[in-house]
Amino acid sequence: MKKRLALFLSILMLLMSIFMVGCNSKESKTNQREIVVTDLLGREVKIKENVKRVVAIGPGALRLYTYVAGKDKIVGIEEFEKKNAKGRPYIIANKELLELPTVGLGGPNNPPDAEKILSVKPDVIFTTYAKDKMEADNLQSKIGIPVVAISYGKISLFDNAVNESLKLIGKVVNKEERAKEVVDFIEGVKKDLEKRTRDLKDENKPSVYIGALGMKGMHGIESTQGKYSLFTVLNIKNVADETGKTGSVMIDKEKLVEWNPNIIFIDLGGLEIVKQDYSKNSKFYDSLKAFKEGNVYSQLPYNFYSTNIDTALVDAYFIGKTVYPERFNDINIKEKADEIYKFFVGKELFDKMKEDFGELGKLQIK
Known part of the structure; x- marks a missing residue:
């Protein structure tokens, strides 16, 4: 009887341990795997907490990203970015970007290339292409990867949309301190002038x-x-x-x-x-x-x-x-x-x- 009771208690303890580990693991994954951000179109986007692979597409998207995170985590760039580095300090200073795979044509009137973007397996896509929520949602639905819309706003320089985009990039790729430094620098110049x-x-x-x-x-x-x-x-x-x-x-x-x-x-x-x-x-x-x-x-x-x-x-x-x-x-x-x-x-x-x-x-x- 005592042996049966001991065996029963052992099995019970084992099952409880497995259950507790399973719960903790599930909770840990829930807490660590996703964050929710609101992009510049007002969309709530769920993203992996530890983003390791990034694509930035559309006019100026890669530039804003490099201001915050340099070339770190970028896994592909548009063909337009590779054509001529002249006048673009973010490319001149990060020439290694030119050796990365191409993720689409880029440039005016060329929509994102879903197939090429998928080929580099990004965890998140930053884009300035999307003009409204539907356009961003369609790309995200088509590609199956979180799409975060960023923007230069109406005037680009000293536009609050730029500041918000920089902070959003920082939050997504865990560079919030650097993003704040960039925003503070821009605002500091504005105040000085x-x-x-x-x-x-x-x-x-x-x-x-x-x-x-x-x-x-x-x-x-x-x-x-x-x-x-x-x-x-x-x-x-x-x-x-x-x-x-x-x-x-x-x-x-x-x-x-x-x-x-x-x-x-x-x-x-x-x-x-x-x-x-x-x-x-x-x-x-x-x-x-x-x-x-x-x-x-x-x-x-x-x-x-x-x-x-x-x-x-x-x-x-x-x-x-x-x-x-x-x-x-x-x-x-x-x-x-x-x-x-x-x-x-x-x-x-x-x-x-x-x-x-x-x-x-x-x-x-x-």
Whole structure:
């Protein structure tokens, strides 16, 4: 009887141990295997807690990811990212990305390639392609992998959508501290630029114009922006604000003659177009005050597959120092630029950018 009782108790203890281990294991898996995040489209997405393999697709998605996590965990990139690293510091600083498998064409008007994405077995996909919840849900349903929508918002630079996207990436790949550092850096630059210029009275501000801005390709001096973010943060009197437009706008040259700004910036991406136009139309350019007085300056192009935030911040300091030299007399552009590039992508790339596009300074168009 005692032997039977002992055997029964032993079996009971064994079953209880198995049951407890099973419960703990199940609970552990539940706690560790998934987290729930809300993406930039307001979708709740369940993701593995320990993400090890990542794909970032769409304009600027890979860039935002590298700002937070470098090349760590990326297992494939779009063909568009491989075509030309020029002007994209995140690729220049992480050239190993170019050796990774291709996960689709990328670029304008090319939807995600589900088959190629699946071939690299990512745990999560970050995307800027999805314009609404349905589009993101459809991709997630089709591919069977969590899809997290991120965004540059409407203005890219100093847009809260960028900050939220960076923090979301940090949460998903366990880089929250770094994500916070990046957001704080961007906001810190914004505050510094605003602080230096916010007390200037309008009557003491020169009128300024930016031309040859990229907009789905390169353009000449007619391509500009209303409410240009770099001018806005610096409290610059942007003559193109008169158009009432926010963002890209093509103006008539006659309007530029009418505005006749004190200072003109030319984006180096469109400089050759401006030079070619000058050779045919020199009277127009020579009639402008900024050209007559030698107040035409360069700007590094920063829109390549969406916004290179690091380069845009470099431009902001150069523009500020050019328009308001007394407010930026403590700023050495090369030192500031290399500080910015090193923070975002880990390398001092100002010399490389100048090599690829030209000097930041006065321009000789003739």
